[in-house]
Amino acid sequence: MTQLAPDTQEMLDSLRTAVADTLERKRRLGQYAVIWQDGKPVLVGDDAPKPQVDDQDDQDRESH
Numbered sequence: 001m002t003q004l005a006p007d008t009q010e011m012l013d014s015l016r017t018a019v020a021d022t023l024e025r026k027r028r029l030g031q032y033a034v035i036w037q038d039g040k041p042v043l044v045g046d047d048a049p050k051p052q053v054d055d056q057d058d059q060d061r062e063s064h
Helices: 008-031 053-063
Strands: 031-038 040-044
Touching: 008 031
Parallel strands: none
Antiparallel strands: 031 040
């Protein structure tokens, strides 16, 4: 991995900490979060909206 400048590394670490803290707070509050996974936005959490029927049909068509 490329070595980052110390101030850049500090900024990156701060951003990672802020994101981790926010996701943990949302988890504790029972709120869902939107994250990027496998090139697509994904809703995660117990209260995340379920995919609509139209979305499921699109996924079925793509798999054939």
